[in-house]
Amino acid sequence: MNPTEIYDALSDLASQPFDGSIFPYDFALATDAAKATVDKLRKGATNRSDLPGGVLLSRRFHFAPAGGTKQATVDAVLDQLKASPRNKQAKPAILLTTDGTMLAAFHPASGESLHCQLDEMAKHFGFFLPAAGKERYRAVEENPVDVQATGKLAKLYDALIRHNPEWKNPSHTHIMNQFMMRLIFCLFSEDVGIFPKDQFSRMVLDYGGKEGEALHTVLQAGFEAMNLPKDERSHLPDWTAPLEYVNGGLFAGDITIPTFDVTAFRYLKDACALDWKDINPDIFGSMIQSVADTGIRAELGMHYTSVPNIRKVIDPLFLDGLRSEIQKDWDKPAALQKLLHKLGHIHIFDPACGSGNFLVIAYRQLRELEMTILQRLATLNGNNTMELFSTIPIANFHGIECADFAVETAKLALFIAEYQANALFAERFGRAIAPLPLREAAHIVCGNALRLDWEAVCPPPGDGELVYIIGNPPFLGSNYQNAEQKADMAITFSGSVKNYKGLDYVAAWFFKAARYIQGRQAEAALVSTNSLCQGQAVNALWPDLLGEALEISFAHTSFKWRNNASHNAAVICIIVGLRNRPETKTTTILKRLFTGETEHQATNINAYLLDAPDVFVEKASKSLFGLPEMVKGNMPVDNGHLILSPEEKDKLLQQTPQAAPFIRRFMGSKEAINDLERYCLWIDDRDIEEAKSISLIADRIDATLEARTFKIKEAQKNPKLLDRPWQFREHDAPQNHAYLIPSVSSERRPYLPTIRVKSDTISSNLNFVLYDAPEWCFALLVSRLHLAWAASICGKLKTDFRYSNTLGWHTFPVPALTEADKEALKQSGRAIMRVRASYFDKSLAELYDPDKMPADLWEAHQANDALLEGLYNKGQPFTNDTQRLEHLFRRYAARVAQSRKKQTARKKRSTTKKQEG
Known part of the structure; x- marks a missing residue:
């Protein structure tokens, strides 16, 4: 059901005699619940309510009747619904009660309440859309006439197409669209005073015939008259004389009219009966678009920009x-x-x-x-x-x-x-x-x-x-x-x-x-x-x-586009304004940078939407700031034959205990974040003969060779894969320890979920890895500074953080660190590790859930941030990510400028030597 149909269904429901034992099931049907679902609910099989006479349909609504005693007012029952412990698991979108006269409802997601007469229920139909699994949109909710009008026109459009099937052809598309627009203009005009009151409706009803059989000729003449001054209509029927001359191109061109049957005629009469004066053109336009587009109609009222x-x-x-x-x-x-x-x-x-x-x-x-x-x-x-x-x-x-x-x-x-x-x-x-x-x-x-x-x-x-x-x-x-x-x-x-x-x-x-x-x-x-x-x-x-010509004049940084269709609700948007740069470089016009509801007057807005210099961060194969090199983990390219589930690992060791030296823990992003178990075969070249002597391992090596030969295109790009089918594409393992940074992780976490592993663990290509790096690097990796930089420079996958070694780590600006600084960072990182270890039974996903993060872990990270940011910012931590990024960009810009200056000097010296030589 689309919102128009829900509106009609709620109207019918509110007009029926009230019966508290039937109402919730009719409400379920009116909000697009399947009949089979309602039948099960009616029988009690899926009813989760704990209230007298209550009905709870998971994810949809929780209803309880009011009335009967003085205490059972709609307000009192609504409070009981809010307090019901059953809501926690069932997560109803709407809480609802009525005594047959008054209605009270609550929207848990927004915290908003509704109180109205039951017979006014349909006027607030937008409030009940979540019970049908649809997003609310205020403008629709506040002006149901838009939805009623669109619903009538959609039915009219469908009836005309059924009666005139040739109008489905692309050759008639534009003509049909123009026809609908002309109808809408006439309906609006007679209700707001552009035309005399009901002039168009009288034309339709007086001359169109009892069942609309003459309506196409009537509309043909009427629309033609509206395109002509009154003294040029002598060839038209006399009844067209009072019609207004519209002009403006609205009635120019082809005025072919489809024929009407009794159904289409009835829908046009229904549209004439509506009061069109309250139509909102900014909303109405998008809703009318849905008349001819059934794909949009399925989510009627959800596609416009607020x-x-x-x-x-x-x-x-x-x-x-x-x-x-x-x-x-x-x-x-x-x-x-x-x-x-x-x-x-x-x-x-x-x-x-x-x-x-x-x-x-x-x-x-x-x-x-x-x-x-x-x-x-x-x-x-x-x-x-x-x-x-x-x-x-x-x-x-x-x-x-x-x-x-x-x-x-x-x-x-x-x-x-x-x-x-x-x-x-x-x-x-x-x-x-x-x-x-x-x-x-x-x-x-x-x-x-x-x-x-x-x-x-x-x-x-x-x-x-x-x-x-x-x-x-x-x-x-x-x-x-x-x-x-x-x-x-x-x-x-x-x-x-x-x-x-x-x-x-x-x-x-x-x-x-x-x-x-x-x-x-x-x-x-x-x-x-x-x-x-x-x-x-x-x-x-x-x-x-x-x-060199343009600049960003203003920008809104990332915000959720909250009023698109429900499947686009999570789209993260920005707004960017562009203008010509001032003619003289000495002229500085401040720019406007909006973050949420706050505005910042920026000296410059760069392409990352920060008040920072115009620099473009480029990939770097090695760190620009002297950090250890970070690489991608190992890609198996094995069609699964070198990877072992915990069960497969146990079975292999049970049958051949001598395989133990060739099995290591294997971690991708999911394993690292959620502490999941997987294993892999890890065989050095010097040990291949011993490994092959174990038949179960030899079988897996042969299967990997076959897969690489016949199925995996990468083998064609890298023939060496066929020479060593007992190994992953890369064969990197830590001597002592490694730090793993998942390539994709949730945007909700306040820090990147970095993990330290020992030499017995192999990282997949879904992580980036620092092998045997100094311990102080961990304090950088798990800092808010580093997350802010990576989020901006590396980009995101949908709304999740997407990490990159060449962009996120090798470009990460770091001040010159003394040995004392490194020791302090090392101890700070160890403090975070110690707190994590005290929660040994929890995964990184659980520890870094922003709603459940342990207080002592949060404090350890805050201390780490304060220490690190003090090294950047003269002893003072930053107050927000914007400050962090602006500072980091200035450091990056300075390093790039310094590097270019050195390159220029080297080129100059080289040129001078050549000339002297």
Whole structure:
């Protein structure tokens, strides 16, 4: 069930006579529980409730009836539900009670409560979406008319397609999309006053026939009339004469109409009966997009970008600056008039506009600023000395979208936003801007944004004009791009960016935006996954993207995109603003760096989104700061024949005890973090004959050779693997000890889960390893400084930390350490080891769970951090990761500059010697 169907089901439920013994099962069905599931629940087989008359469906809801006694009010029963110990294991998404009149509910995940009349239940349907396994979205919850309207239109659309199957063909797609948009415009217009009240509905009902049999000809004539001035309609039926002349391109072009059957006619009548005046264009646009896209419809109401997230883009890009100008010129009429002129010459361009959310919000905010200026000018000029009209046309709003229906939706959403802004204008100034005929429409183009010429969609700014590029382009990692998308990347980057193939799809929009704004009165700000500003993507993209001409003007560091579809809920996003650098290098304009709800005025924002120098951390085969070399662990390349489970190890030793010298503990990332047991065969060349004398080991060696010969491609790249099938690809083992750093680990942990092992343990290639390194290195590895650096420089896999020796360790900046410093770090590391040893029965995963980390282990790490950071920062620890990273980047930049200076000096000396020779 989609949210619209859930809304309808809850409406039906609330309208039925109340029976507390039946209600919870009907509620389960209304929130998309399977009938078989409800049958089991009804029989008590899966009911986990411990309350009288209660019903608990795991992960869904916990219900108990209220009423019967004075004590059993809905509030009292809701408190009982909250206190139920059964919730801990069952984890219900909603706690719910009602006495048939009042309803009370609680959302454990957010801590929010709901109190309302039972018959108003459907108005708050969004609150109950978690009981159906769906995320809540406030805007839907607060305005159910959007969902009702979309549901009616979706049913109408389906009925028309069933009755006109030829309209499924791609040749009819655009015509059908336009038809739906025209219907929506008419329905909205007659409820808000653009058309006379119910004018369109009367046309449908009076002339469409009893069962809609004449409706296609009626709509054909009506839509054609709306595209013509009234004195040009002589060829049309007389009843079209009162219809308004709309213009604006909305009714231009093909006006072919599908035929209606009685079902489609009924759904159109239902849509006419709704009150459309409260539609939110910023939300409604995306919901209407779902009418023609059943894939989106399955998660109706979950796909748009919320207003707060849009404001994170447009406020620092241009709105905050405009507000500052208004404040500065508040008492200067001439300056305010210039500012009005400026507003009218701002162009907004979203090259991935979807159904127009970003454009609608930007338009609405600009109109709000315009009205603020006009109100102030009216006050300064005595209220009666000037004409007050808007100078911000929707023609200044441009977009590109690949889905035809979304293009039409975006145009309509902007028409609606324009009308609503004009209505507000009339309220404030007493002067209504004539709603019809419409002025020129927004410039929204259907096509592939990475193949189209952006300048053809949004012409470069002329004198006095400004262009702001905004949007939320699609996120697709390189492994998820199809052939066409890979071709898009090649077209965008070939000849400019060498290593583009590993970049996220969104990088192409950043690159095209950068090329568009360069050298022009234009700026850009786009949403992206945080992958663009981490790891190898930084070196691959940003030097070519920024070049010498552009800089990052503002940025929002990583935050969760909380209002996408539920399967995208964990996407970690950033927002990056781009602008041209000041013409003179001596000019410094502070940048804005947002982390959560806090803002930092930065001297410079680098490609890692830090207030630090513009450096790009490159892979290093050896440490730039004198640390021991770190390598990757051993890759078996064995098809599993050299690896032993605990059971296989025990069986082998039971049958041939002499195999013991050839078996060692084997650790990958999971084994290291979770203290899991695995083993491997580990045979040195000098011992091969002895090992082969054990038939069970010889069989495994032969099986490995066969696998490498016929199945594993790596053997073709490395023929030596066939010469020694008794060994892994690498054959590295510690003489005394080794430190293992898992290649991937959870982002939740406050420290990287580094483990020390003895010489009897072999690391797999899923760890990075320091073999027999000095003990003081452990204090560095398990420090917060090191985690912060690795998280930024190495990047992440989804939201987990992804480690790299060449980026995370060999580039890690370390100050010059004295022997006393190293001894202090050694003792600090040992203190952490001692605390860990006292919890010998717990794995690293358990010890470093942030919710369960032992206090003494936390204190040992805090002491280690304070000691280490004091060596970096003149005895003072840092207060947060941002400070840590900014300091580390300055050290890295200084070392790189020093190295380049030495290289230049060496080259100069070499050239001088050659000349002298």
